[in-house]
Every structure is written in structure tokens, then in C-alpha cells.
Amino acid sequence: MSDAASMKKEGSMMVGTIEVKAPPAELKREPLVGNGRGPGWISDAICGVSEGKIPMWWWMCFVPSVIMAGVLLSMLFYLGSTGVGVWGPGHPVMWGWAIINFVWWIGIGHAGTLISAILFLLRQKWRTSINRAAEAMTIFAVMCAGIFPLVHIGRIWLGWWLFPIPNSYGIWPQFRSPLMWDVFAVSTYFTVSLLFWYMGLIPDLAVMRDRAKTKIRKFAYGLFSLGWTGSNRHWSNYEKAYLILAGLSTPLVLSVHSIVSLDFAVSQVPGWHTTIFPPYFVAGAVFSGFGMVLSLLVPLRRLLHLEDIITVRHVELMCKVTLGTGSIVTYAYAMEFFIAWYSGNPYERYAFINRATGHYWWGYWAMIFCNCVVPQAFWFKKIRQNMLIVFILSIFVNIGMWFERFVIVVISLHRDFIPANWSWFRPTWVDIMTYMGTFGLFFSLFLLFLRFLPIIAISEVKGITPQADPHHPLGGAKGGHH
Amino acid sequence: MATQKPTYGIIAEFLNAADILHAAEKVRDRGFRKWDVFSPFPIHGMDAAMGLKNSKVGWFSFFGGVTGYTTGMVMIWWMNAVDYAIPVGGKPLFSPFGAFPPSYELTILLGAFGALGGMMFLNRLPRLHHPLLKNKRFAYATHDRYYLVIETSDPKYTENETRTLLESLGSKHIELVEE
Numbered sequence: 001m002s003d004a005a006s007m008k009k010e011g012s013m014m015v016g017t018i019e020v021k022a023p024p025a026e027l028k029r030e031p032l033v034g035n036g037r038g039p040g041w042i043s044d045a046i047c048g049v050s051e052g053k054i055p056m057w058w059w060m061c062f063v064p065s066v067i068m069a070g071v072l073l074s075m076l077f078y079l080g081s082t083g084v085g086v087w088g089p090g091h092p093v094m095w096g097w098a099i100i101n102f103v104w105w106i107g108i109g110h111a112g113t114l115i116s117a118i119l120f121l122l123r124q125k126w127r128t129s130i131n132r133a134a135e136a137m138t139i140f141a142v143m144c145a146g147i148f149p150l151v152h153i154g155r156i157w158l159g160w161w162l163f164p165i166p167n168s169y170g171i172w173p174q175f176r177s178p179l180m181w182d183v184f185a186v187s188t189y190f191t192v193s194l195l196f197w198y199m200g201l202i203p204d205l206a207v208m209r210d211r212a213k214t215k216i217r218k219f220a221y222g223l224f225s226l227g228w229t230g231s232n233r234h235w236s237n238y239e240k241a242y243l244i245l246a247g248l249s250t251p252l253v254l255s256v257h258s259i260v261s262l263d264f265a266v267s268q269v270p271g272w273h274t275t276i277f278p279p280y281f282v283a284g285a286v287f288s289g290f291g292m293v294l295s296l297l298v299p300l301r302r303l304l305h306l307e308d309i310i311t312v313r314h315v316e317l318m319c320k321v322t323l324g325t326g327s328i329v330t331y332a333y334a335m336e337f338f339i340a341w342y343s344g345n346p347y348e349r350y351a352f353i354n355r356a357t358g359h360y361w362w363g364y365w366a367m368i369f370c371n372c373v374v375p376q377a378f379w380f381k382k383i384r385q386n387m388l389i390v391f392i393l394s395i396f397v398n399i400g401m402w403f404e405r406f407v408i409v410v411i412s413l414h415r416d417f418i419p420a421n422w423s424w425f426r427p428t429w430v431d432i433m434t435y436m437g438t439f440g441l442f443f444s445l446f447l448l449f450l451r452f453l454p455i456i457a458i459s460e461v462k463g464i465t466p467q468a469d470p471h472h473p474l475g476g477a478k479g480g481h482h
Numbered sequence: 483m484a485t486q487k488p489t490y491g492i493i494a495e496f497l498n499a500a501d502i503l504h505a506a507e508k509v510r511d512r513g514f515r516k517w518d519v520f521s522p523f524p525i526h527g528m529d530a531a532m533g534l535k536n537s538k539v540g541w542f543s544f545f546g547g548v549t550g551y552t553t554g555m556v557m558i559w560w561m562n563a564v565d566y567a568i569p570v571g572g573k574p575l576f577s578p579f580g581a582f583p584p585s586y587e588l589t590i591l592l593g594a595f596g597a598l599g600g601m602m603f604l605n606r607l608p609r610l611h612h613p614l615l616k617n618k619r620f621a622y623a624t625h626d627r628y629y630l631v632i633e634t635s636d637p638k639y640t641e642n643e644t645r646t647l648l649e650s651l652g653s654k655h656i657e658l659v660e661e
Binding site: 038039040043164170171172173174175176178180181184185188191192195196198199203206207209210211226227228229230231232233234235236237238239240241244245248249251252255259262458459460462463467468469470471475476477478 | 497498499500501502503506518519520521522523524525526527528529532534536537538539540543547557558561562565566568570573577580581583584586587588590591593594595597598600601602604605607608609610611612614615621622623624625626
């Protein structure tokens with residue numbers, strides 16, 4: 001790439017008859033693909049991840065993950081065969097860890113859809129380097145999330161009553177309940193995320209097919225790439241469908257966590273019955289999701305040698321989104337507290353004072369520290385550019401958002417209206433192992449994804465390089481009118 | 483060729499996005515009908531260069547969405563207000579507000595299926611066999627090269643003239659692809 005090298009040196013370049021002037025210093029941006037890499041290199045680098053010998057670190061992560069996924073299965077079997085009493089929830093904290101984990105996992109999923117849909121509509125080209133992995137994260141996180149409400153109903157074998165399927169009593173689900181809305185929101189979210197992800201994969205699976213050396217790979221990638229040829233007549237329909245899916249996923253992602261929040265807000269419990277919940281939950285979800293994307297991609301870009309595709313600029317931009325959403329969440333906490341006081345409602349007021357100073361004060365302050373204080377570090381460029389610190393801070397975000405749901409679910413429920421109802425909640429070992437087990441499931445799936453699918457949207461990254469632009473000298477433009 | 487397979491078309495390779503864009507404009511202006519451009523990513527401006535109209539995928543998605551919303555509303559009304567009424571707290575048996583969230587989700591669900599299904603239908607995918615996919619060189623179409631293919635079934639196609647045209651457009655590698 002001699003053109004790119006000369007661009008670096010002199011700031012402007014000449015190709016043929018047109019000159020591309022270097023932008024003024026204040027408008028200069030780091031290129032989205034480092035070192036002037038072109039389409040061929042991008043294919044090789046991304047497909048290289050899933051070709052060749054499986055690296056040792058992959059096995060070292062995969063084996064424990066599968067073992068933990070096995071732990072999840074045995075915990076679910078224990079729960080199903082013995083009863084929901086093996087978990088901690090009981091009167092009055094009926095929701096316990098199951099619902100905390102459900103909301104936590106589903107919130108994590110939201111970053112994937114935000115990156116793939118909303119940033120697409122906003123023409124944020126940097127999304128192309130991270131959208132595939134983030135969408136995979138969404139799908140696996142929603143799978144982990146979906147387990148909890150299903151088994152939390154106690155009699156798991158009656159889970160199908162949640163769906164409008166005729167049963168022997170002839171009763172239908174009761175659609176005035178937000179829990180029914182949730183069933184539709186979460187299942188739609190999973191399905192549409194999967195469709196979006198798969199559609200993005202089709203051209204990239206064709207790349208893998210055309211590089212495949214073994215018969216099995218040729219067959220599998222050939223089958224799932226549906227005979228994609230890269231025809232422009234196909235691209236034309238494909239891009240339209242992609243735009244529509246992005247347009248549909250945007251209201252979807254906003255509605256899913258809003259509806260999850262309505263599970264709480266439609267009830268009467270002090271601390272839950274507030275109108276700020278839908279936007280506050282959505283912001284929190286995006287915040288936690290970006291935390292998880294950072295936790296996954298910061299180590300991976302290094303392990304997989306993809307620093308030229310997921311550049312420092314990408315990490316910085318993600319840190320900025322984390323900072324922005326973290327600040328919205330902080331505002332929501334402050335506003336909630338203010339309204340609790342301003343409403344003059346003694347139950348509401350007590351619920352909030354109890355959050356900060358009651359038995360579970362440590363949960364509240366862990367949340368405040370991780371979600372409000374920690375992300376403020378991302379104001380500093382030095383911190384955003386230090387990968388180790390970014391990784392550590394992103395873990396804090398994940399922990400903080402788990403505590404947020406702990407605060408909402410457990411602290412609100414353990415002190416409701418009548419003191420006679422008050423109690424204390426403690427998780428059992430089964431609660432803890434089930435939650436740990438979902439990490440096993442999540443990482444098993446994610447590692448399989450790393451190994452067998454293109455983890456970065458190859459065709460989309462190629463499309464944002466200057467080499468892909470027919471009006472750029474690197475794309476072959478020679479000036480003049482056409 | 484000893485086996486005498488019929489020829490599918492003529493394939494010309496280009497090495498950068500600008501060249502294929504200009505080539506496509508020329509081929510369009512010559513009035514070819516059965517031809518296509520293949521690239522590893524969608525090239526900005528190629529639809530206009532090929533003279534393609536706006537994609538019709540939107541209609542599939544629209545009808546999917548309308549079906550989803552209607553299904554949701556009618557289903558909830560029929561289940562909760564007609565077939566098996568469950569009175570809860572004196573609330574009306576059916577309200578468009580309570581029925582809205584599930585109907586909204588169904589709108590998106592069927593709209594998304596419409597978009598993907600419409601894309602696949604309009605592109606005639608999945609397709610298990612394509613003459614171009616048998617061509618060794620064509621494998622670079624998903625890597626970093628660009629191909630312009632004119633089918634032999636195009637009324638304007640004649641082997642020598644078409645080859646000369648593609649050569650004049652700057653292609654360094656031209657070959658015939660068999661069916």
C-alpha cells in the first residue's frame with residue numbers, strides 16, 4: 001500500500017490527475033481500517049481467525065465454559081425435578097436472582113442491536129468493525145436471559161401456557177398483563193436479532209465458502225450462504241432489506257427494554273411504580289451492553305490480531321457511548337430519588353431512603369460506584385486509549401448493572417407496604433450456580449462463533465475502506481467526469 | 483471444449499471499484515439486458531450505473547407489518563373479549579392500548595420476515611447451483627476483485643464483439659464460462 005504510506009507522510013497525495021488535499025488538522029480522523037489495509041487483507045485477516053489450527057487459548061476457554069454450561073443444565077434439572085424452592089425467592093421477594101439475571105442478560109443484548117441498527121441508521125461507519133460480534137453477543141445473551149423467566153414459573157412443563165396455544169381448559173393468555181407483553185417482546189427480539197444477524201452473515205459465509213479447503217467446510221458454508229454470488233442485482237435488494245431490518249430493529253430495541261421495565265412499572269410496588277422506568281431501562285441496557293462489548297472485544301482484538309480493524313479509535317468511541325449512557329443512568333438515579341421525595345408519598349420516600357441506608361445499602365452504593373462514578377473516567381483520552389484500564393472499567397460496568405437490577409428487584413420487594421410482610425432475601429447455592437452456569441452457556445456459544453463464523457462483517461468493513469470508493473484514488477478514481 | 487457444454491456467458495475481471503463502475507455505465511448504455519456486476523461489497527453508485535430501479539423489498543416488509551399488527555389486534559380481541567372473557571379488576575375486556583404492545587411486536591416480527599423473505603424471493607435465493615460458482619477465478623468475487631458478466635442469452639451478445647467491448651473497458655482477464 002504505497003499510496004497509504006505516502007498519505008501518511010505528506011498528508012496529501014497525487015494519483016493520476018486528481019489531488020486529494022489533506023483535511024485541516026481539526027478535521028483529521030484516524031482511518032477506520034488501520035495501515036491502509038485493502039479488501040483482500042480484510043478477508044484474510046478475518047477468515048484467518050477460523051482457519052488453521054485451533055489455538056491453545058481457545059481450548060483453555062472452551063473446556064471450562066462447556067463444563068459450566070453443564071453445571072447450568074444440572075442446576076435446571078435439579079430445579080425442575082425438585083421445585084422452585086431450591087432457589088432463594090420466597091415471600092415477599094418472589095422475584096429474586098432469576099429476574100435480576102433475566103433483566104441483566106437481556107440488557108446486555110441491547111448494545112448489539114444498537115450497534116447494528118441505530119448506528120447504521122445514523123451512518124456511523126465505525127459500527128462495521130464491531131457489529132457482527134455484538135449481534136452474536138445479543139443473540140447468546142437473549143438465550144441466557146430467556147432461560148430465567150421460563151424456569152422461574154416453577155412448573156416448567158407448563159411454560160407453553162405463556163403462548164397463545166389452545167390448552168385443555170380452553171383459556172387464553174391474559175393480554176392485559178405486561179408479563180404477556182414481555183413474552184412477545186423477548187421472543188420477537190430474539191427472532192429478529194437472529195434474522196438480522198443471519199442476513200448480515202450471508203455474503204460473509206460466501207467468502208468463507210470460496211476460501212474453504214475441506215469438503216465439509218465447502219458444503220456447510222456453501223449451504224448456509226444460500227448460493228450468494230455477490231451480484232449487484234442481489235446487493236441492491238440486500239441493501240434495501242438491510243436498511244428495513246435496521247429500521248425495524250430500532251423501535252424494537254427501544255420497545256423491548258421498555259416492556260421489560262413495564263413488568264415493574266405497571267405494578268404498585270414502591271420503587272417500581274414510576275414513569276421514568278422505560279427510558280431509564282433502555283439507557284441502562286445500552287450502557288451494560290457496551291460494557292460487555294468492551295469486555296469481549298478489547299481482549300479479542302489483541303488475541304486475534306485484529307488491531308487494524310478494531311482500532312483504538314473504535315474502542316474510544318465505545319467508551320464514549322458508555323460514558324454517555326452511564327451519565328443518563330446517573331441522571332435517572334438522581335431523578336428517581338428526587339421524585340420520591342417530591343411526590344410526598346411516604347411509601348415511595350421510604351423505599352428510596354431504604355435503598356441507600358437500609359440492610360442492603362452496599363448493593364445501592366456498589367451500583368452508584370460502578371455505574372455513576374467509574375464511567376466518568378472515560379472523559380479522559382489517556383484512559384480511553386489504555387486497553388487494560390478500559391477492560392477493567394468495562395467489568396465494573398457489568399457488575400454495576402447487575403447491582404442495579406438487584407437494587408430494583410430485591411430492595412424494593414423486601415420492604416413493601418406492610419411491615420408484617422417484610423423479610424430478608426438470601427440466594428441459595430443453586431441461585432449462584434445457575435447464574436454462573438449461564439456464563440458457561442454464553443461463552444461456549446461465543447467461542448464456537450469465534451471459531452466457525454466470520455466474527456467481523458467482512459463485506460461491510462470492505463465497503464467502508466477508501467479502496468471500495470469508486471470516487472477515491474485508492475478505489476481507482478482517475479478524475480474527470482463520468 | 484471436448485464435452486461441448488453450452489456457454490453461460492462471458493466474464494471480465496476488473497481490479498478496482500472505479501473501473502467496474504465505468505465499465506457498467508458503458509454496458510448499460512449499449513443496451514444489454516442480461517448482464518450483471520459482481521463485487522465483494524455493494525459499490526456506491528452501482529445501481530445507477532447499471533440502471534437498476536429501486537428495490538421492491540419494502541413492499542414485502544410493509545405487508546408483513548400490516549399482517550402482524552392486524553393479527554395481534556384481532557387475536558387479542560377474539561381471545562380475551564370473545565372466546566373466553568376474563569374480567570380483571572373491572573377493566574374493559576378489550577382495549578387497543580393493552581393490546582398494543584404485543585401487536586407492535588408482531589408488526590416488527592412479520593415485517594422483518596417480510597424483509598428477509600422478500601430479499602430472498604427477489605434474488606431467487608437460496609440457489610444451490612450457479613454456473614459462475616464453478617469458475618475458479620470467480621472465487622475472487624468475494625475476495626477483492628470485480629467481475630462483469632454478460633450472458634449469452636442476451637440478444638445483443640456476440641462473442642467477438644462483446645469480448646472487444648469488454649477489452650476496451652480495461653479488463654485484463656476475459657474468459658467464457660460454461661453452463
